[in-house]
Structure formats: C-alpha cells, structure tokens
Amino acid sequence: xxxxxxxxxxxxxxxxxxxxxxxxxxxxxxxxxxxxxxxxxxxxxxxxxxxxxxxxxxxxxxxxxxxxxxxxxxxxxxxxxxxxxxxxxxxxxxxxxxxxxxxxxxxxxxxxxxxxxxxxxxxxxxxxxxxxxxxxxxxxxxxxxxxxxxxxxxxxxxxxxxxxxxxxxxxxxxxxxxxxxxxxxxxxxxxxxxxxxxxxxxxxxxxxxxxxxxxxxxxxxxxxxxxxxxxxxxxxxxxxxxxxxxxxxxxxxxxxxxxxxxxxxxxxxxxxxxxxxxxx
Amino acid sequence: xxxxxxxxxxxxxxxxxxxxxxxxxxxxxxxxxxxxxxxxxxxxxxxxxxxxxxxxxxxxxxxxxxxxxxxxxxxxxxxxxxxxxxxxxxxxxxxxxxxxxxxxxxxxxxxxxxxxxxxxxxxxxxxxxxxxxxxxxxxxxxxxxxxxxxxxxxxxxxxxxxxxxxxxxxxxxxxxxxxxxxxxxxxx
Numbered sequence: 278x279x280x281x282x283x284x285x286x287x288x289x290x291x292x293x294x295x296x297x298x299x300x301x302x303x304x305x306x307x308x309x310x311x312x313x314x315x316x317x318x319x320x321x322x323x324x325x326x327x328x329x330x331x332x333x334x335x336x337x338x339x340x341x342x343x344x345x346x347x348x349x350x351x352x353x354x355x356x357x358x359x360x361x362x363x364x365x366x367x368x369x370x371x372x373x374x375x376x377x378x379x380x381x382x383x384x385x386x387x388x389x390x391x392x393x394x395x396x397x398x399x400x401x402x403x404x405x406x407x408x409x410x411x412x413x414x415x416x417x418x419x420x421x422x423x424x425x426x427x428x429x430x431x432x433x434x435x436x437x438x439x440x441x442x443x444x445x446x447x448x449x450x451x452x453x454x455x456x457x458x459x460x461x462x463x464x465x466x467x468x469x470x471x472x473x474x475x476x477x478x479x480x481x482x483x484x485x486x487x488x489x490x491x492x493x494x495x496x497x498x499x500x501x502x503x504x505x506x507x508x509x510x511x512x513x514x515x516x517x518x519x520x521x522x523x524x525x526x527x528x529x530x531x532x533x534x535x536x537x538x539x540x541x542x543x544x545x546x547x548x549x550x551x552x553x554x555x556x557x
Numbered sequence: 558x559x560x561x562x563x564x565x566x567x568x569x570x571x572x573x574x575x576x577x578x579x580x581x582x583x584x585x586x587x588x589x590x591x592x593x594x595x596x597x598x599x600x601x602x603x604x605x606x607x608x609x610x611x612x613x614x615x616x617x618x619x620x621x622x623x624x625x626x627x628x629x630x631x632x633x634x635x636x637x638x639x640x641x642x643x644x645x646x647x648x649x650x651x652x653x654x655x656x657x658x659x660x661x662x663x664x665x666x667x668x669x670x671x672x673x674x675x676x677x678x679x680x681x682x683x684x685x686x687x688x689x690x691x692x693x694x695x696x697x698x699x700x701x702x703x704x705x706x707x708x709x710x711x712x713x714x715x716x717x718x719x720x721x722x723x724x725x726x727x728x729x730x731x732x733x734x735x736x737x738x739x740x741x742x743x744x745x
Contacts, residue, residue, distance in 0.1 A: 290642070312647040314639035314667040357650050501620055501636075501648045530620055530633055530648050 292332035293317060299336050304346055306420070307483045308353055310507035319352045347423075354421040355502060358392045359437060360454070361399045362497070363529055364447035369549040371449050374524050375407050378493065384413045385491040387518060389482060390499035391417040394428025395441075398457075399448075400495065401471040406451045410474055416489060418480035425477045431467035438465065482511050487518045494519060497550075498528035505535050512536040516554065525552045559701065559741055560675040561624065561640075562587040563668045565661030565691065567594035567683035569711025571603055573731055574681075575610070578629060580735035583612035586742040587677065589629040590618070590646075590668065592638065592661045594683070600631050622646045632659035639667035655687035665691025674699030677741050679734065681705045683715025689722035696723050701741055703727045703734065 293316065297309045308316060320332060327345075329335045338345050361367050378384050391397050397417045404410040419425050445454040458465040480488065482499065494515050500508050515525055516538050525542060527550040533539045542552035566573055570593045578589075593600075600617045607615040607629070618630035624644045632638035636648040637659050654660035665678055665688065678695035680688045682705060696702050702725040707713035709730060719725065729737055 312639070312641060312649075314641050314647055314670065315649050315651075317670065318639075318649075318651075318663070318667070355650065357652055498650045501650070505621060528650075530636055532620065535621060 289317070289321075289332060292336070293320060296320070296332050296336045296339070299340055300346070300349070303340055305484065306350065306353075306481070310483070310504045311353070311502050312504060315502055316353065323349060323352050350421055351423065354392075354419070354424065355390070355499065356392050356421070356424055357498075358395045359444065360395045360441035361444035361448040361450075362396060363549075364444045364449075366497075366526070366529065366549045366551075367399065367403060367448035369546045369551060370526065371403065371407065373545050373551060374493065374526075375403075375409070377522070377524065378404075378409055379407070381492055382412065384409065384493065385489060386413055386415045386493045386495070387489065387491045388415060388417040389480070389494060389496040389515075391419050391425075391428055391477070392421075393424045393433075394431060394477070395433065396495070396497065397428060397475060397477075398431060398467045398471055399445075401475065402445075402450070402454075402457055403448075405471065410471075413474050415475040416480075416491070417475050417477050420479065420481040420483075422479055425479060429472070429477045431469070431472060432464050433467075435460070435463055435465055482514065483507065487514060489518065490520055491518055491523065492520055493524045493526070495526045496528075497526060498531070500531045501528060509536045509538075512538050516541055519554045521554060521556045523554045525554065526550065527552070558675065559587055559677050559744060560672050561668060562589045562677045562679070562738065562742070563665055563695075564589065564591045564679045564681065565665065565683070565688040565715075566592075566681035567657075567685060567687070567712070567715060569682035570594070572711065573705065574607065576731050577681075577735045577738070578607055578613065578615070579610040581611070581613055581738065583627070585613060585739065586626055587738075588624045588626050589613070590624070590632075590638065590640070590664060591629060592632045592659045592664045592688075594657050594659075594685075594687070595634055597634060599634055604631060618646045618648075620646065620648050632664065634659075637663040639663060640671045641667075642671045644671060655685050657685065657687045661688035662691035662694075666694045669694045669698040669700060672698075672700070676700035677703065677738065679703045679705075679738075680716055680719040681731070681734075682710040682712045684712045685714060686718035688715055689718040692719045692725065693723040696725070701726050703729060703737065705734065706730050 301307045545551040615629045639647045704716045707716040
C-alpha cells in the first residue's frame with residue numbers, strides 16, 4: 278500500500294510539469310513558473326471536481342477542449358479580492374504616495390492583476406477624494422478576460438458590503454462608501470464616473486512586455502504565486518515601466534528580496550510594501 | 558528519519574503552544590510550521606512572547622523562506638501557508654478553507670507532498686474541523702500523527718474531528734506532547 282501511494286505521488290509530480298507544458302504549447306498561457314504547491318492544489322481540485330483519474334487524462338481533455346481550458350484558467354487565476362483590502366495599505370497610500378502624485382500634471386497608473394476590479398474602484402474612490410482622478414489614466418490589467426468583464430461593469434454582490442464599508446472607513450475614507458454605488462436587485466453598481474479614467478485590458482505578466490511608462494504600479498498578492506525566477510522577471514518589467522521616483526505597491530507579504538532589483542528601490546513603507554524607484 | 562513537524566490549532570491554541578514550544582530543546586532536529594487561527598489579528602505579540610520563553614527561534618514566516626531546523630514558522634494572518642517541494646515556504650490568498658485562512662488542511666497537505674513519510678503532524682485544541690483532512694493526508698503518506706486528547710482539550714471539536722477522520726498514531730495529554738515530539742525527532 279505504502280509503495281503504491283508513493284508511486285502515485287511520483288507520477289503526479291511528473292505529470293504536472295508535462296500538463297503545464299501542454300497548456301503553454303497549445304494556448305500560450307504559461308503557468309510553468311508558478312509556485313508548485315499552489316498549482317498542484319488547484320489542479321487536484323479540478324481533477325476531483327471533473328472526476329478525472331489522473332493529470333494525464335486531464336491533459337488529453339485540455340488539449341482537445343477549449344471550453345475546458347477556459348474553466349482551468351479560472352482555477353489557475355487568482356480571484357480573491359475585496360474593496361479596500363488591507364485598509365492600512367490605503368491609509369499609508371494616502372499619506373505617503375498621494376503627496377507625490379499631486380506634484381504630477383498627469384498621472385499614469387498600472388494596476389496589474391486587477392482581477393474582478395474591487396481594488397481598482399477602491400483606488401479610483403481614493404483618487405477622487407484626493408482630487409486626482411481627473412488627471413489619472415489607469416490601466417487595469419489581468420490575463421483572465423472573464424474577470425475583466427466583471428471589473429468593467431463594476432457590479433458586485435452585496436454579501437460582503439459590511440466588510441467593504443468597514444474597510445473603507447479604516448482606510449481613511451472621507452465620505453460614505455454608499456455615495457459611490459447604487460443598490461439594485463441585491464447587487465451594488467459603482468458609479469461609472471469612477472471608471473471613466475480606467476482602461477481594462479488583457480495583459481499577461483508572464484508573457485507580455487512593457488506597454489507604457491507609468492508613475493505608479495500596484496500589483497498586490499500576485500507575486501506570491503510565482504517562483505523566484507518569475508518574480509524576478511516581473512519585478513524587472515515593473516522597474517522598466519516605472520518613471521524615476523515612481524512608486525511600486527506590492528501585497529503585504531510580498532517583497533523585493535531575492536530579485537535583482539532589491540536595491541533599485543527605496544522603502545517608503547516597509548510594512549505596507551510601498552517602494553519608490555531610485556533615480557539612476 | 559523525520560524531517561519536519563507541522564502543528565495546527567485554533568481556540569485555546571496559543572496557551573497550548575506555550576506549553577509545547579518552550580519545552581523543546583535548542584537542538585530540536587525538526588523545523589516547525591504552525592497554523593494558529595487568529596482571525597484578522599497579527600502574530601507580533603505572541604511571536605515575541607514565545608521567543609522570550611523558547612530556545613528555538615520563533616518567527617512569522619516570510620514568503621520563500623528556506624525551512625530550517627531551529628526555527629518555528631507561524632503562518633501570517635489571512636494567507637494560506639504551503640510547503641514547496643524545494644523545502645521553502647509559499648503563500649496563497651486562495652479562498653478560505655473551513656472558514657479559515659490560514660488553513661491547517663492546506664499546510665498539512667502541502668507538507669505531506671514534500672516530506673511524505675518523514676513528517677510529523679499535530680492537531681491541538683480548536684473549534685472547527687480544519688486539520689482533519691490534512692492530518693489524514695499526512696497519515697496516508699506514511700507520516701506520524703498526534704492529536705491532543707479531546708477530553709481534556711480547551712476545545713474538543715478540532716481534535717475530535719481529526720480522530721474521526723484519521724486513524725492517528727498517538728492521542729496524548731497536552732503536557733505529554735513535547736516529550737513525544739523530542740522522541741520522534743530523534744528517531745532514525
């Protein structure tokens with residue numbers, strides 16, 4: 278029995294890299310440098326839900342069935358988000374980043390890995406309250422087109438509204454969150470004026486390149502899913518995209534350690550993971 | 558020979574850990590990874606407290622940390638903590654499991670993938686069923702499983718759930734656990 282079990286495990290660890298290679302060859306989505314434990318957990322979940330007996334069997338399916346691949350993209354993309362997630366971050370952002378933004382005549386912002394958009398609307402509300410939104414251009418990107426559609430519409434379920442309200446207040450919000458949405462049929466819809474400066478676009482951090490020079494990049498809780506090599510590659514991409522003294526905001530458990538740009542940024546708030554690109 | 562120790566607990570867990578961790582010697586051979594459900598609170602104060610009373614180095618885990626003996630790694634609030642197969646730590650902000658993030662199941666299962674039969678898993682006091690599935694995963698890979706006696710635990714639900722799901726190797730009183738761990742860490 279023990280022997281069998283260890284054989285099965287070994288097979289899975291052979292099958293997963295082959296599966297990811299097949300997905301990349303066929304669909305050009307590259308998950309090969311994602312954290313292995315994360316990918317394994319997600320693929321095992323899909324295997325169990327879809328009643329597959331092995332990853333190899335699932336590989337045969339994914340190569341021949343595009344609809345199945347789309348489901349799989351859902352599994353492998355990171356779609357946990359909320360309004361004003363980590364309120365302390367937004368508070369620090371108001372204090373430490375906004376004053377610099379106010380010195381720019383025009384502000385380009387890249388929100389990378391924006392998922393369903395809750396954090397994009399959060400940022401837009403903050404920028405509006407600081408009188409900056411009208412001179413901002415926000416690029417909100419994700420590789421998952423399905424979540425981008427949701428983000429564009431700005432319609433969310435009310436289930437977590439209480440939490441959103443609490444987060445907004447804790448983040449230093451100046452008005453009432455309800456000033457920014459309308460409640461209808463058990464959903465909230467954010468004021469489209471908030472997203473008029475936002476372009477939602479398909480961009481893959483793993484395979485796509487620099488598309489604009491920006492003053493600020495937010496990419497929170499995306500890098501945790503990447504291995505060191507891929508983290509390094511993406512931080513390079515951010516470094517290249519930022520203007521001198523541009524700000525980079527990462528998730529609270531993310532860092533620049535182990536990347537070649539560890540010393541190319543200054544800590545603005547080391548706890549909230551706000552960095553500023555060094556000049557030169 | 559065992560290579561790592563994982564511990565999962567929720568309600569009453571901090572007190573239980575205060576009994577176990579300070580009783581382990583500085584040369585304890587297994588790195589320790591802990592999931593303690595603490596909601597949105599942070600780990601800072603009890604990491605500091607445990608450090609002041611323990612011979613091991615207690616820290617909140619950081620992403621990509623190498624898992625080394627002499628250290629006790631606590632999962633940060635609001636992230637799942639996982640073990641990668643190169644024996645480093647990774648995080649995920651995936652949905653909650655058993656209303657919990659970090660989840661004991663997620664840590665235990667990923668640790669079992671990496672350490673296979675060289676892993677020791679411990680479930681202590683707690684108020685939900687998180688950890689039962691993970692402990693079974695450890696057992697299925699040939700690892701060693703310990704559960705605090707639910708009769709005397711501060712909260713019995715978590716150890717009971719583990720005993721129901723998994724045919725565990727040892728059911729022990731809280732004050733017996735550290736000695737058993739020392740014994741298991743020394744086994745070849």
